[in-house]
Amino acid sequence: MTDEMDMEEGGVVKKFMFVNRKAPYGTIYALESLEVVLISAAFEQDVSLAFVDDGVYQLMKNVNTDGIEMKSFSKTYRALEGYDIEKLYVEKESMEARGLTEDDLIVDVQVISQSEMGDLMNEQDVVLSF
Amino acid sequence: MLHIVNKSPSDRxxxxxxxxxxxxxxAVLFIEDAVYAATKGTVAEAKxxxxxxxxxxxxxxxxxxARGMxxxxxxxxxxxxxxxxxxxxTEHSTCQSWL
Amino acid sequence: MPMVEVAGKSFEVDEEGYLTNLADWDENIAKYLAQEEKVEMGDDHWEIINFLREYYNEYQIAPAIRVLTKAVAKKLGPDKGNNKYLYELFPYGPAKQACKIAGLPKPTGCI
Known part of the structure; x- marks a missing residue:
């Protein structure tokens, strides 16, 4: 656990991964995850976001929530870069199973296989599931 | 790493x-409704x-x-x-709870 | 929720004084909110307020201070994108105070 840690500006930097597996709007998981991610940015940790299963739907372009009286948070994924959160991983198999391609997503991501995603999870100090 | 699952394989x-x-x-640990995944004859058995x-x-x-399994x-x-x-x-440095 | 009347228009604020409905915002309301915060609005203040509103429109969140500083530096230059400049304009915290005047919710990622 400790061998991956670096000392930076006097603090310990850990590898955090937020795993998103739920579609947005139907449940609160996606929004909760995004808010925790934004708050975690203040602690300057090594943060990765994983989008797996229905979680890939969180990144859809063309979201319009006007008709459901909920605030859209889809544009907020674009703000992540400004929060220095630049490691966004989308699972290839999950995207394909839903007929989606990278062009359907609102932000630039790295598309990786399920096996690669498993390796990434294994490298983390902390994994948080949403 | 330790993976913990609590959802039935035939539901989620x-x-x-x-x-x-x-x-x-x-390691994988099945708890709550995920215990069905540890039993014979389910959709999860082969995997x-x-x-x-x-x-x-x-x-x-x-x-x-509790589930009679x-x-x-x-x-x-x-x-x-x-x-x-x-x-x-405690034996595993990281732990993921799959929702 | 408390209601406040400004220039004949009434609007709702939360218990901390943040505007409840972003769409209610106008210059008069901004001036009122600034007065409540004891901030005298000059051109430099308005520049940051307008910047924040644009940021919100683009990303649907109020930025954390660190993110605001960086974004201001990128758009308006390093002379303005620094803590000293922003704290001089908004002494009780640029993110919180300026967001309030801009009619935005409390910043996300603000601890």
Whole structure:
């Protein structure tokens, strides 16, 4: 656990991964995850976001929530870069199973296989599931 | 790393997705409704068996018994009680609870 | 929720004084909110307020201070994108105070 840690500006930097597996709007998981991610940015940790299963739907372009009286948070994924959160991983198999391609997503991501995603999870100090 | 799942494999894909990501040397613990994944004749059986050579699979016995599924556990799956659950968490540096 | 009346228009604020409905915002309301915060609005203040509103429109969140500083530096230059400049304009915290005047919710990622 400790061998991956670096000392930076006097603090310990850990590898955090937020795993998103739920579609947005139907449940609160996606929004909760995004808010925790934004708050975690203040602690300057090594943060990765994983989008797996229905979680890939969180990144859809063309979201319009006007008709459901909920605030859209889809544009907020674009703000992540400004929060220095630049490691966004989308699972290839999950995207394909839903007929989606990278062009359907609102932000630039790295598309990786399920096996690669498993390796990434294994490298983390902390994994948080949403 | 320790993967914990608590959803039935015939209701949600959490077990399936977890087993797709788990790496040799890691452990999987089935609790609550996920105990069904540790039993014979389910949709998850083939996939559980497929990971077992390299991955230690555990099931929480109180949850198994509560569902009347004792005696149906797949060969090679280890039973743990609450103390064993705590031991698993402390033995692994990271832990992921699949929702 | 408390209601406040400004220039004949009434609007709702939360218990901390943040505007409840972003769409209610106008210059008069901004001036009122600034007065409540004891901030005297000059061109430099308005520049940051307008910047924040644009940021919100683009990303649907109020930025954390660190993110605001960086974004201001990028758009308006390093002379303005620094803590000293922003704290001089909004002494009780640029993110919180300026967001309030801009009619935005409390910043996300603000601890």
């Amino acid at each position: 894909n959490s077990v399936d997705t977890c087993l797709g990501h788990v790496k040799p040397g890691s 559980v068996k497929a990971v077992m050579p390299g991955v230690a699979v555990y099931v929480l016995e109180p949850d198994l018994n 004792q005696g149906r556990v797949l060969d090679g799956v280890k039973l743990v009680d609450y103390g064993g659950f705590v031991d698993l968490v």
